[in-house]
Amino acid sequence: MARSALAFLIILCSSGALAEDAPSKATLVAKLADTRINESSGLAIGRRNPGIFWTLNDSGGGPFVFAFDDKGGTRARFEISGAANFDWEDIASGPDAEGKPSLFLGDIGDNLFIRPEVQVYQIEEPALESAATSAEIKISQFKNLRAAYPDGRHNAESLLCHPQTGRLFIITKTNDGQCGVYAFPSTLRTDIIMKLESVASFQIPTVTRPGKRPIDNCMSTGACFSPDATRIVVSTYSSLYQWTLGPVQTLTEAFAQQPLRIVQPLLLQNEAVCYSADGKSLWITSERLPTPLYRIEFEK
Numbered sequence: 001m002a003r004s005a006l007a008f009l010i011i012l013c014s015s016g017a018l019a020e021d022a023p024s025k026a027t028l029v030a031k032l033a034d035t036r037i038n039e040s041s042g043l044a045i046g047r048r049n050p051g052i053f054w055t056l057n058d059s060g061g062g063p064f065v066f067a068f069d070d071k072g073g074t075r076a077r078f079e080i081s082g083a084a085n086f087d088w089e090d091i092a093s094g095p096d097a098e099g100k101p102s103l104f105l106g107d108i109g110d111n112l113f114i115r116p117e118v119q120v121y122q123i124e125e126p127a128l129e130s131a132a133t134s135a136e137i138k139i140s141q142f143k144n145l146r147a148a149y150p151d152g153r154h155n156a157e158s159l160l161c162h163p164q165t166g167r168l169f170i171i172t173k174t175n176d177g178q179c180g181v182y183a184f185p186s187t188l189r190t191d192i193i194m195k196l197e198s199v200a201s202f203q204i205p206t207v208t209r210p211g212k213r214p215i216d217n218c219m220s221t222g223a224c225f226s227p228d229a230t231r232i233v234v235s236t237y238s239s240l241y242q243w244t245l246g247p248v249q250t251l252t253e254a255f256a257q258q259p260l261r262i263v264q265p266l267l268l269q270n271e272a273v274c275y276s277a278d279g280k281s282l283w284i285t286s287e288r289l290p291t292p293l294y295r296i297e298f299e300k
Contacts, residue, residue, distance in 0.1 A: 021260070021261050021262075021263065022242065022260035022261065022262050022298065023298070023299040024262050024263070024296050024297060024298055024299055025296070025297045025299055026264065026265045026294050026295070026296045026297075027294065027295050027296075027297070028265075028292055028293075028294055029070055029072075029293050029294065029295050030070060030071055030072030030292075030293045031072055031290045031291065031292055031293070032068060032072045032074070032285070032290070032291040032292075032293060033072050033073055033074065034066065034068065034073075034074040034077075034134075035289060036057075036064075036066075036077070037055060037057065037066055037068070037074070037291050038057065038061075038287070038288065038289050038291065039057045039058035039061055039287045039288070040055045040056075040057065040271070040272050040285040040286065040287055040291050041055075041056060041057060041058040041088060041089050041090065041157070041271045041272060041287060042055060042056055042088070042089065042090035042091035042092075042105075042106065042159070042222065042271070042272050043055050043091065043222070043272035043273060043274045043283060043284070043285055044091045044092055044093040044103065044224075044274050045093060045227075045274050045275065045276065045277055045283070046067070046093065046101075046125065047093050047094070047095075047101035047125060048101040048125040048126075048127055049067070049125070049127065049128045050277060051069060051070060052067050052068070052069060052075060052128060053067070053068050053069070053070070053274075053283065053293075054066070054067055054091055054093065054103055054125075055068070055091065055272065055285065056085075056088050056091050056105060057085070057088065058087070058088065058089065058109070058271075058287065059085060059086065059087040059088065059109060060085065061085055061088065062079070062085055063079060063080040063081075063082075063083040063084060063085050063121075064077055064078065064079055064080070064085075065077070065078045065080065065091070065103065065105065065123075066078075067126075067128060070293065072293060073133070074133075074134050075128050075133065075134070075135070076126070076128060076134070076135040076136075076137055077134070077135070077136055077137070078123075078126060078137050078138070078139050079136070079137070079138045079139065080105070080121055080123065080139050080142055081138045081139060081140045082140065082142070083105075083121050083142060083144075084107075085107065086107050086109075086115075087107060087108070087109030087110065087111070088105055088106065088107050088109070089106050089107075089108050089109040089156065089157040089158075089159070089271070090106040090108065090157060090158055090159035090222055090223075090271075090272075091103060091104065091105055091106065091159070092104045092106070092159050092160055092161035092168070092224070093125065093161065093274075094161030094162065094163055094166050095161075095163070095164075095166045096122065096124070096166060097166065097187075097188070099166075100124055100125075101124070101125040102122055102123065102124055102125055102166075103122070103123050103124075103125050104120050104121070104122050104145075104159060104161050104168060105120060105121040105122075105123070106118075106120050106156075106158075106159030106170070107119045107120065107121065108120070108156040108157070108159060108170055109155060109156065109157060110153060110154065110155045110156070111155055113153040113154070113155065114153070115153060116148060116153070117146050117147060117148045117193050118146075118147055118148075118149075118156070118170070119144055119145060119146045119147070120144075120145040120147070120159065120168060120184075121142050121143070121144060121145070122142060122143040122144075122145055122188075123139055123141070123142045123143075124141070126139070143188070143190050144190060145168075145184070145188055145189075145190060145194070146190075146192075146193045146194065147184060147193060147194040147195070147196050148193050148194075148195060148196065149182060149196050149198075150182075150195055150196060150197070150198055151180075151198060154172040154180065155172060155173050155174070156170050156171060156172045156173055157173050157220065157221045157222060157271055158170065158171035158172075158173070158220050158221070158222050158223035158234065158235075159223075160223050160224060160225055160232070161225070162225055162229060163225050163226075163227050163228070163229050164229050165186070167183060167184065167186055168183070168184040168188070169181060169182065169183050169184070169199075169223075170182045170184075170196065171220050171223050171234065172220070173219050173220045173221065174218070174219070175215060175218065175219065176203075176218060177203045177204040177205060177206065177217075177218035177219070178201065178203055179201065179202050179203070179204060179220050180198060180200070180201050181198075181199050181200035181201070181202070182196040182197060182198055182199065183196065183197045183199050184196060184197075185197070204217065204218050204219070204220060204234070204236060204241070205217065205218070206218055207238055207239060207261075209238050209239075209263075211266045212237060212238045212266070216236065216237035216238045217236050217237065217238040217239050218236065219236055219237060220234055220235070220236060221235050221236055221237060221270060221271040221272075222234070222235040222270075222271055222272050222273045223235065223273070224273055224274045224275055225275075226275045226279040227275060227277060227278070227279050228279055229245060230244065230245050230246075230247075230279070231243065231244055231245060231275075231279070232245065233262075233273055233275070233282060235264075235270055235271070235272070235273040235284065236270075237267075237269065237270055238264070239261050239262065239263060239264060240261070240262040240263075240264050240273060240282065240284075240296070241259045241260070241261055241262070242259060242260045242262060243257065243259045243260075244257065262282070262296060264284060264294070264296065265284075265292075265294055267284070267286035267292065267294075268286050268287065268288040269286055269287040269288055270284055270285070270286050270287075271286075271287055272284060272285045272286075276295075280297070280298065281295050281296055281297045281298065282295070282296040283295055283296075284296065
């Protein structure tokens with residue numbers, strides 16, 4: 001594989017022995033009161049709205065984005081008027097081309113491998129009024145970023161936005177842990193179907209854990225950069241994996257290092273993860289009601 005700043009290779013053995021367990025503490029902070037959030041399939045921290053989380057439902061959930069707080073209360077539900085939820089699988093927050101806080105909604109799921117292209121809806125992160133509670137708002141201004149893989153069709157549930165450059169990445173999902181990492185062009189366009197660039201491949205190991213199948217650890221279900229871009233986390237149904245990115249380190253060098261495995265609470269179906277605004281902890285939710293909100297703090 002050609003060595004580049006974008007390329008990286010993660011090599012994990014089938015037993016997971018190369019991943020060092022990271023001491024951590026998980027706290028159930030809230031259960032989301034809004035039963036409409038029944039398949040939370042992505043999670044992002046607000047950049048324009050401190051203390052606000054953004055989530056969306058999986059396929060069939062409609063073109064809606066929810067804003068909620070750490071008490072589990074919905075602050076607003078936004079309908080992306082004119083968009084379609086074919087299989088929304090992740091949400092990422094980051095800067096647009098002008099540096100404005102934006103949300104990227106990943107319509108990237110393809111369980112049956114039937115989609116010739118995937119799409120990401122880009123909206124400017126709405127500013128919430130402090131007194132707003134459960135508001136219903138329509139958004140008609142959005143960008144539809146269509147893209148195709150260079151090597152066939154893939155299923156994916158992980159969308160990342162680099163917090164400094166705004167570049168988008170997709171990590172594919174398979175049952176055997178073989179994942180591909182694809183980058184959008186650095187300049188995003190809406191007038192063409194963009195060609196994604198294959199920048200890496202990696203394997204997530206099987207891990208035996210009571211209450212989960214070994215295969216549950218193989219499937220990548222979400223991912224996120226830390227706010228300062230010094231770390232990246234990938235979630236599975238059983239675990240979280242985190243790598244450190246040094247200030248002058250290429251992604252190739254960073255991901256050649258041993259990752260930290262964070263044992264998450266035993267959830268029904270974790271498909272969403274993001275860092276806190278200060279980067280000192282992780283937040284996760286789960287599909288299926290009641291929807292929990294967990295904070296995972298790293299022990300010193």
